[in-house]
Amino acid sequence: MDLVVTTVQHPSDDINTLAEHIATILNIPFAPRAKHSLMAIKIHYQVDNVIVVGQKGPLVNTPGGEYFFHLSMAELRIKNLLNGQHDHMISAMSLQAGMSVLDCTLGLATDSIVASFVVGSAGTILGLETSPIVAFIASYGLKHFQTDEQSLTEALRRIDVKHAHSYKYLTTLADNSYDIVYFDPMFRHPIHSSSNVKPLRYLADNSPLPKNTLKEACRVAKKRVVVKESSKSNEFTRLGITTVYGGKYSSVHYGVIEIGD
Numbered sequence: 001m002d003l004v005v006t007t008v009q010h011p012s013d014d015i016n017t018l019a020e021h022i023a024t025i026l027n028i029p030f031a032p033r034a035k036h037s038l039m040a041i042k043i044h045y046q047v048d049n050v051i052v053v054g055q056k057g058p059l060v061n062t063p064g065g066e067y068f069f070h071l072s073m074a075e076l077r078i079k080n081l082l083n084g085q086h087d088h089m090i091s092a093m094s095l096q097a098g099m100s101v102l103d104c105t106l107g108l109a110t111d112s113i114v115a116s117f118v119v120g121s122a123g124t125i126l127g128l129e130t131s132p133i134v135a136f137i138a139s140y141g142l143k144h145f146q147t148d149e150q151s152l153t154e155a156l157r158r159i160d161v162k163h164a165h166s167y168k169y170l171t172t173l174a175d176n177s178y179d180i181v182y183f184d185p186m187f188r189h190p191i192h193s194s195s196n197v198k199p200l201r202y203l204a205d206n207s208p209l210p211k212n213t214l215k216e217a218c219r220v221a222k223k224r225v226v227v228k229e230s231s232k233s234n235e236f237t238r239l240g241i242t243t244v245y246g247g248k249y250s251s252v253h254y255g256v257i258e259i260g261d
């Protein structure tokens with residue numbers, strides 16, 4: 001992996017322990033920070049990406065900027081839903097309280113957080129992420145990030161994270177295991193206004209959604225398979241998806257395959 005872990009300068013014992021723990025679980029070197037600059041550490045270990053553990057938890061210094069857990073648009077999207085506004089992803093999923101969602105491309109977990117809030121404590125959300133570092137950042141953030149809203153914090157804590165490749169994991173599941181199976185693959189043509197995605201590109205699996213994965217998803221989903229894509233992309237045509245949700249001027253659209261009621 002193109003990655004080492006270090007700490008901020010003058011780390012506490014807890015910070016050192018967390019950094020050593022991350023080194024062990026991701027099987028990457030632990031670089032004691034001492035007075036070294038991050039650039040010196042990158043040169044010494046011949047890596048592009050360094051996890052820096054500090055008081056607020058881990059962040060990854062990548063050539064595309066810093067990648068760390070935050071709520072991104074989740075909080076605003078939830079506020080909008082509470083104000084009776086429409087969320088295209090939630091409509092595409094036809095998501096309701098108590099439903100189960102398998103998010104096959106967890107990333108920063110923004111979509112999963114919104115879905116978790118909607119399904120509530122009677123529902124379930126499992127997020128799969130194939131990149132070990134992206135899975136770790138999401139898992140750590142979902143467990144530890146504090147918000148001012150109890151119901152939002154609870155939505156974060158309810159999401160289960162699994163470091164797994166979606167195709168491999170889907171093949172282990174029985175037919176109709178989840179109400180919704182969801183994909184948000186890295187866009188073929190990145191939306192440049194989306195600054196969060198730039199560092200993610202250095203850490204994520206940037207492959208398109210394979211047709212055999214979509215076929216497995218259709219077997220595992222009880223109600224719908226939903227795929228998010230850039231509105232400019234040809235991916236829906238390639239995947240044979242004909243029902244598409246999303247605003248006329250929206251930069252992202254949601255392809256929907258209906259499986260059952």
Ligand SMILES: C[S@@+](CC[C@H](N)C(=O)[O-])C[C@H]1O[C@@H](n2cnc3c(N)ncnc32)[C@H](O)[C@@H]1O
Nearest residue numbers: 105107108109110111129130165166184204205
């Ligand atoms: C665009 S991001 C998802 C963003 C996410 N929906 C959110 O709201 O934060 C896509 C993520 O899917 C992951 N990914 C790509 N292919 C995957 C696969 N086959 N299995 C699991 N995760 C995958 C990438 O590593 C990346 O982190």
